[in-house]
Amino acid sequence: xxxxxxxxxxxxxxxxxxxxxxxTESKQIxxxxxxxxxxxxxxxxxxxxxxxxxxxxxxxxxxIKVSRLSDMLKAITARLLEIDLQLVGTPDRDLAARMSTDxxxxxxxxxxxxxxxxxxxxxxxxxxxxxxxxxxxxxLTLFLFDESYKEYELIMIYNYLKAHSDDAxxxxxxQILIDESFFHLKQFGEMMAKMGILAVPRVVMRELYEVEDVxxxxxxxxxxxxxxxxxxxxxxxAVGRDxxxxxxxxxxxxxxxxxxxxxMREALVHYEKAENG
Amino acid sequence: MSMDxxxxxxxxxPKNYGTLSAANAEGMGKNxxxxxxxxxxxxxxxxxxKPYIDEIAFQAIxxxxxxxxxxMLTEEAKGLTxxxxxxxxAATMQLLEKLPDEDAACSEMVVLAIDAxxxxxxxxxxxxxxxxxxxxxSHTCTPKEEEA
Numbered sequence: 001x002x003x004x005x006x007x008x009x010x011x012x013x014x015x016x017x018x019x020x021x022x023x024t025e026s027k028q029i030x031x032x033x034x035x036x037x038x039x040x041x042x043x044x045x046x047x048x049x050x051x052x053x054x055x056x057x058x059x060x061x062x063x064i065k066v067s068r069l070s071d072m073l074k075a076i077t078a079r080l081l082e083i084d085l086q087l088v089g090t091p092d093r094d095l096a097a098r099m100s101t102d103x104x105x106x107x108x109x110x111x112x113x114x115x116x117x118x119x120x121x122x123x124x125x126x127x128x129x130x131x132x133x134x135x136x137x138x139x140l141t142l143f144l145f146d147e148s149y150k151e152y153e154l155i156m157i158y159n160y161l162k163a164h165s166d167d168a169x170x171x172x173x174x175q176i177l178i179d180e181s182f183f184h185l186k187q188f189g190e191m192m193a194k195m196g197i198l199a200v201p202r203v204v205m206r207e208l209y210e211v212e213d214v215x216x217x218x219x220x221x222x223x224x225x226x227x228x229x230x231x232x233x234x235x236x237x238a239v240g241r242d243x244x245x246x247x248x249x250x251x252x253x254x255x256x257x258x259x260x261x262x263x264m265r266e267a268l269v270h271y272e273k274a275e276n277g
Numbered sequence: 278m279s280m281d282x283x284x285x286x287x288x289x290x291p292k293n294y295g296t297l298s299a300a301n302a303e304g305m306g307k308n309x310x311x312x313x314x315x316x317x318x319x320x321x322x323x324x325x326x327k328p329y330i331d332e333i334a335f336q337a338i339x340x341x342x343x344x345x346x347x348x349m350l351t352e353e354a355k356g357l358t359x360x361x362x363x364x365x366x367a368a369t370m371q372l373l374e375k376l377p378d379e380d381a382a383c384s385e386m387v388v389l390a391i392d393a394x395x396x397x398x399x400x401x402x403x404x405x406x407x408x409x410x411x412x413x414x415s416h417t418c419t420p421k422e423e424e425a
Binding site: 205207 | 282291294336344
C-alpha cells in the first residue's frame, strides 16, 4: 500500500507536468487525469490511516526533461502499469477496482495521444507577446521557482492535516486552501513551461506536514501569506513597467491571498477555542 | 542572485536533493531568525587510506537560493576527503564574507550543514550514537531596508 501511495504521488506529478508541456487539446485531458490521480492518492492515504500503517510523502525525484511529449507519456504509462500491478495487495477491493479501471482508460487515452515537440525546458525565459527587462525576467524566474514549490508544499500540508482531522469546519477550510493552491500551482507551472523552465517541485520535508502544533503552524502560515503578498506586489511592480497584463495577473493572485489569510485566521480561532475548551 | 544557464539548471534539477538511507552522518545548518534550515546527509567511505565522502544529499526548508547553493556545494563536496570538505567550508565562508548579508545567509546554511555533518561523523568515530550537530548562521536573511 505504501508503494502504491508513493507511485501514485509520482504519477500525479508526472501527469501534471505533462499537462504543462502540452500545447494542444491534450493539455486539459492530462490535467483532468492528474486531478484523478491526486484523488487516488488521497484515497490510498485514507486507507493507510484506516489500517494504522505509517506513511510519509517521500518520493523519488521525477525526471521530466524530454524533447517530445510521447517520451513523457511512455514514462507515465509505465508508472501507471506498475501501480496497477501493485494494486493486487490493496485490502479495499472497491478502491483497487476503481483505480485499475481508471488506469486502463488513462493508458488507452495516453496511447492514442498525438505527439508534440516539448519546449518547456529550453530555458529561453521569454513569455509570448511580453518583453521583460533582464531584471524583471530574473525576478519572475525566482518568484516562479519559490512559489510553485510553496504551493505544492501547501497542498501537501493541508492535505495531511485534512486526512488526519474529522472536524468538518476545519476540513472545509483545508479543502478551500488545497483547491486554491492547486489553481496557483497550475498558473505558475503554465508560466514556467512557457518560459522553458518547467521543473517538478522538490520533495517536502516530513517535519513540515507532520505538524505538531497546529496553532503555531497557522500563526506562522499567516505571516508567510503576508510575506507572499509582499512578494507578489514587488513582482507586480517589477514587471508592471514592461507588461500591464502580467502586473494585473500578479495583483489578482495577491488579492486572492487576502481570503487565504482570513480563512487561516478562522481556523486559528477555531483551534484555540477547541484547545481552551 | 545572477542567473546564468548553470544557475537555472540547478534550479530546475537540483543535484543531490533528498535523504540518504546509507548516510553515516548528518548535519544541520539553521537560521534561527526565520526557521529555515538545511540538513546534509553524508556517507563517508571508510575502507580507504583517506576516508572520503562518496555520497551526499541535502534537504532544505528554505528558498530557491538555498536550493541552488545546496545543489552546487554538495556537488563540490562529493568525492572530497574530510580535510578537503573542511577546506571547502573554510574557502566558501571566506567568499561569503564579501557578499551582502541577505545574499550570504542561504549559502551559509548549506556550508554549515556540510561542516556539521563532517563534525558529526568525527564525533561518531568516538561515540557511535552521537546526535546530529546543528550550527547556526551568523548572517541575517533580512535585507537592510526591512530591518528598520
